[in-house]
Amino acid sequence: MPLLWLILIVVAIAAVGYVLGRARALQSAGGDSRGLHSLPTFYGANVALKTAVPAFGLLIVWLLVQPIFVNSQISGMIPDTEVEEGSSRSLVMAEVRRTAYGLENAVAQGNITEDAASNANADIAEVTQSLKDAGQIVTSEITQPILLAAQSYRVMNSGGYSVMSIAVILIALAGAVFSWRQTQSEYRARNVVEQGVRVLLLAAASIAILTTVGIVLSLVFNTWEFFKLYPASDFFFGTTWSPSFSGRGGSSSLGVLPLLWGTLYISIVALLVAVPIGLFAAIYLSEYASPRVRSFAKPMLEVLAGIPTIVYGLFALLTVGPLLLEVFGDDGLGWMKAGTAVMTAGLVMGVMLIPFVSSLSDDIINAVPQAMRDGSYGLGANQSETIRQVVLPAALPGIVGAVLLAASRAIGETMIVVMGAGAAARLSLNPFEAMTTVTAKIVSQLTGDADFASPEALVAFALGMTLFILTLGLNVFALYIVRKYREQYE
Amino acid sequence: MNDMSRVERQVDTNKIKLECRDCQVYYGETHAIKDVNVDIEDKTVTAFIGPSGCGKSTFLRCLNRMNDTIDVARVKGSFKLDGEDIYDKRVDPVQLRAKVGMVFQKPNPFPKSIYDNVAYGPRIHGLARNKAELDEIVEKSLRRGAIWNEVKDRLDAPGTGLSGGQQQRLCIARAVATEPEVLLMDEPCSALDPIATAQVEELIDELRSRYSVVIVTHSMQQAARVSQKTAFFHLGNLVEFGETGQIFTNPEDPRTESYITGRIG
Numbered sequence: 069m070p071l072l073w074l075i076l077i078v079v080a081i082a083a084v085g086y087v088l089g090r091a092r093a094l095q096s097a098g099g100d101s102r103g104l105h106s107l108p109t110f111y112g113a114n115v116a117l118k119t120a121v122p123a124f125g126l127l128i129v130w131l132l133v134q135p136i137f138v139n140s141q142i143s144g145m146i147p148d149t150e151v152e153e154g155s156s157r158s159l160v161m162a163e164v165r166r167t168a169y170g171l172e173n174a175v176a177q178g179n180i181t182e183d184a185a186s187n188a189n190a191d192i193a194e195v196t197q198s199l200k201d202a203g204q205i206v207t208s209e210i211t212q213p214i215l216l217a218a219q220s221y222r223v224m225n226s227g228g229y230s231v232m233s234i235a236v237i238l239i240a241l242a243g244a245v246f247s248w249r250q251t252q253s254e255y256r257a258r259n260v261v262e263q264g265v266r267v268l269l270l271a272a273a274s275i276a277i278l279t280t281v282g283i284v285l286s287l288v289f290n291t292w293e294f295f296k297l298y299p300a301s302d303f304f305f306g307t308t309w310s311p312s313f314s315g316r317g318g319s320s321s322l323g324v325l326p327l328l329w330g331t332l333y334i335s336i337v338a339l340l341v342a343v344p345i346g347l348f349a350a351i352y353l354s355e356y357a358s359p360r361v362r363s364f365a366k367p368m369l370e371v372l373a374g375i376p377t378i379v380y381g382l383f384a385l386l387t388v389g390p391l392l393l394e395v396f397g398d399d400g401l402g403w404m405k406a407g408t409a410v411m412t413a414g415l416v417m418g419v420m421l422i423p424f425v426s427s428l429s430d431d432i433i434n435a436v437p438q439a440m441r442d443g444s445y446g447l448g449a450n451q452s453e454t455i456r457q458v459v460l461p462a463a464l465p466g467i468v469g470a471v472l473l474a475a476s477r478a479i480g481e482t483m484i485v486v487m488g489a490g491a492a493a494r495l496s497l498n499p500f501e502a503m504t505t506v507t508a509k510i511v512s513q514l515t516g517d518a519d520f521a522s523p524e525a526l527v528a529f530a531l532g533m534t535l536f537i538l539t540l541g542l543n544v545f546a547l548y549i550v551r552k553y554r555e556q557y558e
Numbered sequence: 559m560n561d562m563s564r565v566e567r568q569v570d571t572n573k574i575k576l577e578c579r580d581c582q583v584y585y586g587e588t589h590a591i592k593d594v595n596v597d598i599e600d601k602t603v604t605a606f607i608g609p610s611g612c613g614k615s616t617f618l619r620c621l622n623r624m625n626d627t628i629d630v631a632r633v634k635g636s637f638k639l640d641g642e643d644i645y646d647k648r649v650d651p652v653q654l655r656a657k658v659g660m661v662f663q664k665p666n667p668f669p670k671s672i673y674d675n676v677a678y679g680p681r682i683h684g685l686a687r688n689k690a691e692l693d694e695i696v697e698k699s700l701r702r703g704a705i706w707n708e709v710k711d712r713l714d715a716p717g718t719g720l721s722g723g724q725q726q727r728l729c730i731a732r733a734v735a736t737e738p739e740v741l742l743m744d745e746p747c748s749a750l751d752p753i754a755t756a757q758v759e760e761l762i763d764e765l766r767s768r769y770s771v772v773i774v775t776h777s778m779q780q781a782a783r784v785s786q787k788t789a790f791f792h793l794g795n796l797v798e799f800g801e802t803g804q805i806f807t808n809p810e811d812p813r814t815e816s817y818i819t820g821r822i823g
């Protein structure tokens with residue numbers, strides 16, 4: 069039975085349960101809802117919850133556990149001789165799964181009969197041919213053990229799913245009947261539903277947190293793998309970055325310093341552009357602009373924030389780079405060799421961050437109470453004095469937060485760097501030279517065809533981890549600043 | 559009204575500091591102040607009384623053009639400070655507000671230290687030549703605001719960390735620190751205990767020797783105690799304006815009488 073049907077059936081049972089539960093509650097109070105502990109809808113919801121939640125819970129757990137269980141069973145069936153030299157059991161298992169899905173689809177399309185598909189003595193060549201006819205991908209010739217394994221894989225899976233469907237529906241029915249019988253005027257359905265809502269919210273929160281934890285753990289483990297293959301001190305203190313793509317390890321130098329330097333340099337240039345301009349724009353918009361200008365300029369700035377970064381990358385590559393080259397290149401001051409440079413990427417990234425800084429700061433400045441401004445005007449201060457000495461200090465924690473948020477975006481930005489700053493990892497002070505950042509290198513390390521277990525690929529995780537710690541540190545610092553000023557001023 | 563007789567009233571000799579004629583204030587469509595004529599005398603305390611929402615704060619804010627900061631507010635009429643129209647194009651509202659200071663209905667200390675709060679005005683207007691002078695101004699102002707003893711050991715603490723009443727006195731100290739010629743006080747004592755109230759009233763009395771003070775208050779006793787002139791507002795109209803003793807003992811308008819005796823409010 070397809071999953072969708074199963075879900076619909078459970079929902080239907082819950083819906084019927086809702087109506088019946090509500091009716092029974094009303095009936096138990098003699099048709100007068102004032103005689104009930106809770107509103108009638110709560111009794112209905114109680115039944116619906118107790119029907120759907122355990123059923124869906126079982127469904128999810130089953131869907132997670134069954135593949136693991138079946139895999140381990142089938143994996144045990146494959147003889148060691150079948151696992152070739154240089155290959156691994158997991159590769160063979162992938163072959164088995166592929167064959168099983170192939171059979172499934174071929175049966176569905178009618179290229180092969182159900183009997184033939186599950187016949188253990190079927191002719192292998194014939195099966196392979198009909199799979200190919202059905203348009204299924206079959207990599208190598210299917211061997212006898214693989215076919216057998218695939219067949220039992222199919223049997224176990226479909227058997228498992230049938231049992232699952234029955235179990236889920238039974239649980240739903242049991243929940244419905246149980247809670248329907250619970251329903252009488254005294255029963256505190258409202259409190260139960262409240263509990264249910266709480267659990268629901270808790271579940272959402274835990275999914276968010278668990279995913280984060282999962283991502284961080286995977287980063288940590290892979291970084292650990294990397295450091296087993298490559299010395300940590302060379303990674304952290306190495307000043308050259310030159311991964312070799314030819315062989316496996318050995319000749320690569322994977323020092324993170326040039327990348328970190330590139331990241332920081334470009335981010336600093338970007339912030340030097342974005343923070344003053346963004347902040348001044350925000351001050352203009354919130355303090356000086358007439359409502360008409362404001363109603364027109366603010367959405368304009370927000371549109372700027374919606375431009376995809378790849379477009380900014382194009383802008384860097386095609387407009388800003390050549391422009392800078394004209395001024396600072398060999399025809400001009402002679403400081404710049406090519407259009408791709410720290411300056412190009414930094415300037416464009418700065419432009420990208422302006423709306424970010426200005427929009428956040430604008431909201432923060434607007435949130436400063438008018439009474440504060442009145443107090444200053446009432447003492448004979450003019451507008452810029454008021455802004456400098458009263459409004460900005462009051463808004464400072466928020467503005468610092470906005471700037472640090474912009475900084476984390478600058479550090480994490482990839483596309484503009486790839487297109488605007490070049491790909492050369494180098495430690496240099498000249499802002500007109502090409503450099504690259506941590507993010508850009510993560511992309512290039514993983515998009516090559518390096519073996520996934522090699523240090524050249526695993527280094528991506530170490531880089532990711534470094535970046536993560538960097539932005540985390542930045543965020544913690546932002547929080548600290550915000551707290552500190554809060555204490556002082558509230 | 560026993561205490562009335564104890565207040566010695568010195569009147570009529572003072573010249574007019576602020577002359578307001580045919581004042582109208584609109585908030586969008588709302589007509590908040592209608593045809594108000596008031597003369598604020600020099601070296602005099604003028605009290606504005608009236609039920610809540612009758613326009614006392616609105617009128618007070620006209621006197622130093624604080625209504626300019628409200629987009630929807632429109633002010634009409636003539637306001638003459640020492641004979642010069644304060645709504646004239648050539649008048650800089652910033653300069654004006656240095657002369658006509660204001661204490662607001664709700665305390666609004668800046669997010670700065672207590673010291674910096676008080677030193678704010680003097681710094682902006684360059685009233686102190688050096689740090690010692692500034693220190694002196696700050697101390698004197700805090701003493702006049704009746705808060706010096708409470709804050710003298712923590713001048714560096716944030717002004718926003720004080721209690722509501724302390725914040726209000728800090729705002730009073732901040733306003734007197736700029737030495738305004740006219741001080742507008744919008745319910746300065748509404749958050750204060752009787753002792754602090756008495757101290758603020760003492761301050762008002764002291765300020766009277768040099769400046770003119772306009773005070774909005776909901777306390778009849780306070781109006782009677784501190785003011786020489788009283789204006790009674792009702793629904794945006796100036797109902798009655800005259801000697802405080804006259805208003806409280808022998809009001810002309812029946813509305814004034816019922817408000818004072820507590821029958822409308």
Ligand SMILES: Nc1ncnc2c1ncn2[C@@H]1O[C@H](COP(=O)(O)OP(=O)(O)OP(=O)(O)O)[C@@H](O)[C@H]1O
Nearest residue numbers: 585588590609610611612613614615616617628630
């Ligand atoms: N910013 C504003 N926008 C629109 N209407 C306003 C504004 N400020 C005041 N008003 C209106 O103007 C009228 C007078 O308000 P005002 O604040 O002057 O009253 P008040 O006499 O000071 O009252 P209270 O004693 O409660 O302080 C009220 O009806 C009020 O609703």
Ligand SMILES: [Mg+2]
Nearest residue numbers: 614615663744
């Ligand atoms: Mg008021």
